[in-house]
Every structure is written in C-alpha cells, then in structure tokens.
Amino acid sequence: MTQTQIIAARLALLAAILAAWALLPKYGVLDPRLLPPLGDVLAMLGKQLARSQVQEAIGVTALEVVVAFVIAVPIGAAIGVAAAEFEYFGQIFKPMLFYVFSVPKSIFLPMFILIFGIGFPQKVAYAAFSTVFIVIMSATAAVESVKADHVLVARSCGATKAQILWRIYVPSMMPVLLETLRISMIFNFTGVMIAEMYASRTGIGHLIANWGENFQMPELFAGVIMLSVVAICFNEAVRLLEVRVSKWRT
C-alpha cells in the first residue's frame, strides 16, 4: 500500500469509529446513559470549556505539569549522564533502576500527601518523583547511543573537548533526548492526573474523578476527549521533531 492509501484507510477507520459513537447510542443500540452520543459530548465539551471553574482547573493542571517537568528533567538527566559516564557508579545503580521500574510509584502517593498535604506542592512533588526514573534511564541510553568510533575519529583529527561535545555528542544524542522528553512528558502528565484524581480540590483530574463519581457521563467523556487530544498532539509534535533531527543518521 502507498502512503496516501494508508492515511486514507486510517481516516476511514477513525470516521467509522466516530460515526458508530455518534449513531449507536442515539438509536438505542447502546445505552446512551452509559455512552452518551458523540454530538452530546462535543456540545458538553464546548459548554465546559466556557465555564470559569473549568478554565481555572486547566490552568492549575498545566502549571503543575510544567513545574514538575522542569524539576524532574535536569535532576534525572544529571544522574543518568553520571551513570553512563562513570562506569563504577553505573554498575552499582543500573540494576537497581530496573527494580525501581517494576514497582508502582503510585503507592507512595499517601506518603506525599502526609508530607505535603493535598495542594500544589504535593502534585508537583509526586509527578516529578514518578518522572525522574524514566529520565535517568533515557539519559543513560542517550549517552550510550554516542558511537565510540565517532569520538575516536574526532579525537584523532585533533578535536578539542568542546568540539567533541558539540559536534559529536549533541547531534548523536539529539533524537534520543527528544524521545526522552516525549516519554517523560507522558509519565509526568500521568503522574499529575493520578495525584489529582486521588486527592485534590482542583485540577482537571479532580473534575474527571468527580464527574465519574456523580455519574455525569457527558461531562466525563468531554474531559477524557480533551485530555486525550492534548496528550496526542504534544506527542506527535515532538515525534515530528525527532524524525527531523535523526535524518542525518540514514
């Protein structure tokens, strides 16, 4: 199949799913109380976005996501680079990181609540905590993706340390670094959402959990659609960048 055919097929699939969502509940095939028709959900989304309470919640959530990201990425990157560049340090910590990965971070949420309360600092602290491990791991992978041959060639041509850093390390690591940013953003976003759903007074996650408990399905689906669209758009934007900066490799 050619590229255009694939895209056409995907769009057709998406259209079919959306049409089913719009029509099946309307004609009583599915219970509209459980799955409100797409049209109702979109109308509700517009109505909710106009409410000042929802706008405020979006602002709080966005700020939490950004602050947690800004805290987690430099810390994780520093530890990750250290684990890749200093062999002994890496030998000690890398196997531990794998175990840390198999442990659910969310069970430490109560600890964060006991220490920070349920306000803004707790959300940021928990999201940064749940993000930092994936940053460490990807930063290690980024440094290791630099080919030793390239460094060797540069050094034999008499490149200085700064030149090796800028001409070899940075371009080699760029695609992996962008991927790191992308995946850690997924983790970070999920962390903020869980923290807000678990115990909170504001934020989109709190609203979604509330709508679910009160069985307000149109509102709930509107929230889910909004968050999904934001997450997917960010993800695809960074992926496009990734493809661009890794072109030189092929």
Next chain:
Amino acid sequence: MRRPSPSAVRWMLLAALLLLWELMPQTKIVPELFLPSLSKTLTVLWKDRVEYAENLLVTLYEVGVAMLIACGAGILVGALVGGISVLRNLMLPVFSSLYAVPIVILYPIFTAWFGIGSESKIAFAGIYGFFPVMLSTAAGIRTIDPQYMLAARSMGATLPQQIVRVIIPASIPTVLSGLRLGGALTIIGVVVSEMLTASAGIGYLVTRYRTILDSPHVFAAILMILLLSILFDLLARAVERRTLVWQTAGRRVPSAGAATSTTRMPAPAPV
C-alpha cells in the same frame, strides 16, 4: 584500596536504607506520621495479618484475571498485527500515538460502567497490561530472521508447521519480555484502581488508612505491594532465563529487544 564489587555496594545500600527506615523515625529526625519505623510497620502487619491476607487475596484474584485477559488478547492481536503487513502499516503507528494518553483517566468510565467491585479493576488493569504485551508480540514476530522462514519454506513446511516450528520459538524471547512488562503493569493497574475507588484489596487498605492518618498501617500495605511486585519480577526473570536456554546455547545470541525505532517498546509503567 580496591573498590568493593558493585553488587556488594548494592546490598550495603539496601541494608543502609532499611537501617535508616528503622532509625530515622525512632530518633525523631523524621516524624512518625511521615515515616513509621520498620519494626512498627512489621508489628502492625503481623497483628492485622488476617485483614491483610484477605485483601491480598482479592488483589491477587483481580491481578490473575486481568493478566489472563491482557496476555491472551495482547498475544493474539500482537500476532495478527505483527504477522500481517497491511495491518502492521495501518495500526502500529496508531497504537504508539494512543500510548500518549494517560490511561488512568479512563478509570472513572470503568467504575461508572462496571461498578466499584472487582470487574472495573480487571477491565482497567487488563487494558493497562494489554499494550506492552501486544506491542512486544508484534515486534517479536517482525524481527524473526527471514532466513529461518526461507529455510522452512524451501523445505516445504506448511503454514501450521511454520507457525509451530519457526515463528513461535523464534519470537518467544521478545514476547516473554513483553509479558513481564505487561504483568508488572497489570499489578500496578489493579493497585492504582483500588487506591482510587474500591471496597476491598491492598490498594483500598492504603487509601482507607491514609484517610484516618494511620501511617503504620499505610506502610504495611505499601510494603506488601512492594514485595508482590518484586516477587513477580524475580519469577518472570527466572522463567525468561529458562526458556532462553536453547537460544544462548547456540552460536549466535539474537538481541531480544532488537526493535527498530518505529516499534520501540513503550517505556514501562507511567504510574
């Protein structure tokens, strides 16, 4: 002086961590409310062992069913998507885009549909574990050395023979690493959903004792979940090592995670 071996340092770190857990609360460096001492946590765990065991059983039941669903559906869909090139080109990029959506926001929908009993946890954790299993199965089937298939076909193997003798054995390592990740994710999914809304299970205990600020009980439950996920990981690794024997005994060690960048395994557990 020679440096101690990395694994010795790791055990020392673990011992130091446990020691700090015991001493810091006792010497009041950290308030008991934030971190009750290890001995106190263990005493509480032993005292209420019946309650913890009953809730552990609920959690284990949910994890078991969710794992069956995640692995069964994941392997089936993964095999289809990995084996049929039309489906692969069509669907794989879509799945990796969907991976960006925090699945936890779907949980309120499941509680509205299935109630707050075990069903909603199983549905949520099943979906949570499904993606890594599906993606790694697809990658496992895709990265089979084409020479194996060519050799089998030129010797006249039928399709069922190709599947049983070539495709399944050759894709097992990648599928198993996906199962390990998927299994870990189902445990996480069950615990998270129990913490959010539930009426039983270890995660429910965490939340219930947290709301009445009873931190020794909270940490006892946390300790149990930690042990559960580490035990699962050890078990899964042991199974993986055993099944890999036939491959590493041969000439060439195939790289199990050799997925290309388009189908790279998703990073584990965003929770």
